[in-house]
Amino acid sequence: MAITLENVGIAVRDIEEAISFFTDLGLDVVGRDTISGEWADTAVGLDGNHARIAVLTTPDGHGRLELFEYLHPEAIETEPTLPNEIGMHRVAFSVDDIDEALRIAARHGCYPLRGVATYQDLYKLTYLRGPSGILVMLAQELTED
Structure with a gap:
């Protein structure tokens, strides 16, 4: 199948x-x-x-x-999902410029939950709350130039 x-x-x-x-x-x-x-x-x-x-x-x-x-039926408001809750978690996007993506998100009132992290010199990434409390992960692959 x-x-x-x-x-x-x-x-x-x-x-x-x-x-x-x-x-x-x-x-x-x-x-x-x-x-x-x-x-x-x-x-x-x-x-x-x-x-x-x-x-x-x-x-x-x-x-x-x-x-x-x-x-x-009318939508049911719930508390926004936390990163460690069981169930539907987040939507993740690869971006080529995380700083630009964060500037765009900020125009919508959306900011990182804590900050931007670097994972093993491979990625810069962050979680933010998008519209309706959606958890959004943004990740930029780090390349050696």
Whole structure:
């Protein structure tokens, strides 16, 4: 059996805010829709499921996010996930300039949880809180020039 990762789905408070954040980081919107109906209720397992969705992709086309903002049933606010909690954890991106990526994130009010670390002289990386409390990891591969 062949298997391919299709996307990572993330429920957000404000889809426009989330789209703005991720497109500023360099992702591209490849589709938007509003979904509802019996098929959506069955697929997701929620009666009366009605949501705005957007699919974004990385420029290389290999990574996709599906963002969804629930209109019905009403979205449930929870505490933001901590890095050591079991379950869906974070979305990670490789960037070629972590300082520029952090400047872009800061324009959206998003800052590193603690700072930028260097892992074995291979990567500079950090976790930050994106829109709706999403944990986002940014990593820049360090190269010898």
